[in-house]
Amino acid sequence: MVPGERVDLAVAGGGVIGLACAWRARSDGLRVRLLERGAPGGGATHAAAGILAPDTESEPGAAAFAALGRRSLELWPEFAAELERETGHDVGFARSGTLVVALDRDEADVVAREAEQWERLGLSATRLGGSECRRLEPGLSTACVGGVHVPHEAQVDPRRVAAALVAALGDDVRSGVEVVEATAGAVTLADGSRIEAERVLLATGAWSGAPVRPVKGQVVRLRGEPPCERMIRSEHVYVVPRPSGEVVVGATAEERGFDTTVTAGAVHELLREAYRALPEIAELEFVEAIASLRPGTPDNGPLLGERADGVLVATGHYRNGILLAPATAEAIVSLLAGGALPEAAEPFAAGRFA
Numbered sequence: 001m002v003p004g005e006r007v008d009l010a011v012a013g014g015g016v017i018g019l020a021c022a023w024r025a026r027s028d029g030l031r032v033r034l035l036e037r038g039a040p041g042g043g044a045t046h047a048a049a050g051i052l053a054p055d056t057e058s059e060p061g062a063a064a065f066a067a068l069g070r071r072s073l074e075l076w077p078e079f080a081a082e083l084e085r086e087t088g089h090d091v092g093f094a095r096s097g098t099l100v101v102a103l104d105r106d107e108a109d110v111v112a113r114e115a116e117q118w119e120r121l122g123l124s125a126t127r128l129g130g131s132e133c134r135r136l137e138p139g140l141s142t143a144c145v146g147g148v149h150v151p152h153e154a155q156v157d158p159r160r161v162a163a164a165l166v167a168a169l170g171d172d173v174r175s176g177v178e179v180v181e182a183t184a185g186a187v188t189l190a191d192g193s194r195i196e197a198e199r200v201l202l203a204t205g206a207w208s209g210a211p212v213r214p215v216k217g218q219v220v221r222l223r224g225e226p227p228c229e230r231m232i233r234s235e236h237v238y239v240v241p242r243p244s245g246e247v248v249v250g251a252t253a254e255e256r257g258f259d260t261t262v263t264a265g266a267v268h269e270l271l272r273e274a275y276r277a278l279p280e281i282a283e284l285e286f287v288e289a290i291a292s293l294r295p296g297t298p299d300n301g302p303l304l305g306e307r308a309d310g311v312l313v314a315t316g317h318y319r320n321g322i323l324l325a326p327a328t329a330e331a332i333v334s335l336l337a338g339g340a341l342p343e344a345a346e347p348f349a350a351g352r353f354a
């Protein structure tokens, strides 16, 4: 890209959200430039477990989130298949389902309340006793007293998704380039050069500025014979088994500003809780523990659409940016084509905290 050249869309931020929006816009025939200050996919996307869980991630009163999440989960199979056709990259989409488990009576009360909430949101989940859970997942601890099986939830490998999107975008991605100013018609880079653009999209994750705040998440990766087939979630931890033998154990949610220190206490707690649910965890190889920053908002829903100054934003996806990437891209390309936000995205309009 020669500074001064004009493009249809300049995207600041190369996480899953910026990459997905840029790819969909390019597929619609727009000339796109994505500007990433580090390595694309190196932010929260690099840490994410890749759970696609619109129902078991929804919180009380979160009907709007569940609707957007379900729309995105509906889009994921074709999004993954198209990416694979275009790039040859397998992004690891698998409908492995979620089994939410209770490991004592107190946790059983919590799971029962959650199940009621999900049923109110129209989810058809199956409540199970402890032995039924263990029939599904023999690796579960004998302490398991019950659970809820949600078979339609799925997973992808976020690192593979980012790599595939980068491959699909080719030269349209520029790494090591920081955007220092974004206006409706141009971005200014740290070296002082400008890129003129018909539309500018800010997708800078936890670094998007107010009202977005960083929420630290620590996560552990293990490798070996997965101790379960389904994604297992307890009150304190989730375990995501991948066909590759990677097992992800997550995650903390900490309000600590931009700190990304990995702490002994967090790693200890994640592994202890994973072991409580699935004792075979202890046999796996330890691969890594990392921390990254989720983009949170005052209501922890995403910010989608146009700001008052005409700049487009797609940020604030908090714990669900991987899940919400296809629906976010769908919303942004609709706006780029002169349309409105899709109905499921309307409650998340960018101006709602202005």
Ligand SMILES: Cc1cc2nc3c(=O)[nH]c(=O)nc-3n(C[C@H](O)[C@H](O)[C@H](O)COP(=O)(O)OP(=O)(O)OC[C@H]3O[C@@H](n4cnc5c(N)ncnc54)[C@H](O)[C@@H]3O)c2cc1C
Pocket: 012, 013, 014, 015, 016, 017, 018, 035, 036, 037, 038, 039, 040, 041, 042, 043, 044, 045, 046, 047, 048, 049, 050, 051, 052, 177, 178, 179, 180, 203, 204, 205, 206, 207, 216, 217, 218, 219, 250, 251, 252, 291, 292, 293, 294, 295, 314, 315, 316, 317, 318, 319, 320, 321, 322, 323, 324
């Ligand atoms: C531990 C953990 C586990 C998670 N698990 C899941 C999960 O299982 N499922 C799920 O759906 N979500 C999960 N998430 C959330 C998900 O990772 C995020 O919601 C998602 O990655 C947000 O994507 P993003 O593109 O907005 O941000 P990021 O991936 O953080 O990307 C933002 C990018 O913008 C770049 N940038 C910032 N400022 C500038 C600038 N000025 N100029 C140029 N570039 C800039 C950054 O370098 C970064 O690469 C998890 C998050 C964490 C931390």
